[in-house]
Amino acid sequence: MKILLNKVKQHQVVLIFIFLLFTPFIVTNIYYLHLLNISLIMIILAIGLNLLTGYAGQISIGHAAFYGIGAYTSAILTIRLGISFWLALPLSGITAAFVGYLVGRPTLKLKGAYLAIASIGIGEITQLVMTNWTSFTGGALGIKGVKSPDFLGVSLDSDVRYFYLLVIIAFLCFFLTSRIINSELGRAFRAIKEEEVAAQFMGIDIARLKVMVFVVSTFLAGIAGSLFAHLEGYVSPYGFGFNQSIGFLIMILAGGLGYKSGPIIGVIILTFAREFFRFFNEYQLVIYGVLLISIIVFMPSGISGFFDKLMKRLKKREVSKHGKQHSEA
Numbered sequence: 001m002k003i004l005l006n007k008v009k010q011h012q013v014v015l016i017f018i019f020l021l022f023t024p025f026i027v028t029n030i031y032y033l034h035l036l037n038i039s040l041i042m043i044i045l046a047i048g049l050n051l052l053t054g055y056a057g058q059i060s061i062g063h064a065a066f067y068g069i070g071a072y073t074s075a076i077l078t079i080r081l082g083i084s085f086w087l088a089l090p091l092s093g094i095t096a097a098f099v100g101y102l103v104g105r106p107t108l109k110l111k112g113a114y115l116a117i118a119s120i121g122i123g124e125i126t127q128l129v130m131t132n133w134t135s136f137t138g139g140a141l142g143i144k145g146v147k148s149p150d151f152l153g154v155s156l157d158s159d160v161r162y163f164y165l166l167v168i169i170a171f172l173c174f175f176l177t178s179r180i181i182n183s184e185l186g187r188a189f190r191a192i193k194e195e196e197v198a199a200q201f202m203g204i205d206i207a208r209l210k211v212m213v214f215v216v217s218t219f220l221a222g223i224a225g226s227l228f229a230h231l232e233g234y235v236s237p238y239g240f241g242f243n244q245s246i247g248f249l250i251m252i253l254a255g256g257l258g259y260k261s262g263p264i265i266g267v268i269i270l271t272f273a274r275e276f277f278r279f280f281n282e283y284q285l286v287i288y289g290v291l292l293i294s295i296i297v298f299m300p301s302g303i304s305g306f307f308d309k310l311m312k313r314l315k316k317r318e319v320s321k322h323g324k325q326h327s328e329a
Helices: 002-010 012-021 030-055 064-079 085-107 112-132 159-182 184-194 196-201 206-232 242-255 262-298 302-328
Strands: none
Touching: 012 159, 030 159, 030 184, 030 206, 030 242, 030 262, 064 085, 064 112, 064 206, 064 242, 085 112, 085 206, 112 242, 159 184, 159 206, 184 196, 184 206, 196 206, 242 262, 242 302, 262 302
């Protein structure tokens, strides 16, 4: 049993994605499959936000802005310029990352609450631009008619077909960020989070690495935005505001900040929990709020952190038990 649990822990994300591949055969309700597609898009963004906040310790409460930049970039490129989705997708990520670089260089010099406040300002400014630059963004009405992508002549215009595209991209994003986390660069990010002054004395270029992780995080947010635009076929500035940014943070906090599986678990559980509580009508938000508070109070390190500590406790107890039996023998 212990060996099985260790194997599950080591390969939990791979197992989740393998399970997802068979999901369309299990989930026959199109509405729930569409909800799962939204969750996969949010997972891509949450993976980047977890890298920024969970590993590098930089708090962003305006990440929905870069999500929106990616969505609008893809919509404008494909509708007005006739560019293929497969080119618009990376360009959306690059555009969001470029804006992230421009705003990251000055704001990442700030620390703690000041950085969080600055990120809120960035998000609000971006939403105001989306709303008021009518000739370019369509204003409050947004942009309609964003088409589904084609792959080898097959239109990915159904939730089932689009689902597999999202699974592949989400897995690639997870794989690439995992490589970063396990590399020397990832260790440098963790050093900045734990003790910035000590990291600086160790010769780590803090300013450069902060901007770098912010750019990577905003790139993934832009990719997620592009995928969202082509899934929904419509973008509006009201989907990329402050509440959405807070929602992303809550998801990675609930899933487990600084854990690889945290964004996946947090997004899926909270997305479907909110949908389940919808049947309670006016009590929906109250019950959802109680759930969030319960997770924060009883699982301060998130769901992933809770199970990680539980596994370590069981392992310690097992080692202690074997040690006691050996001494008695």
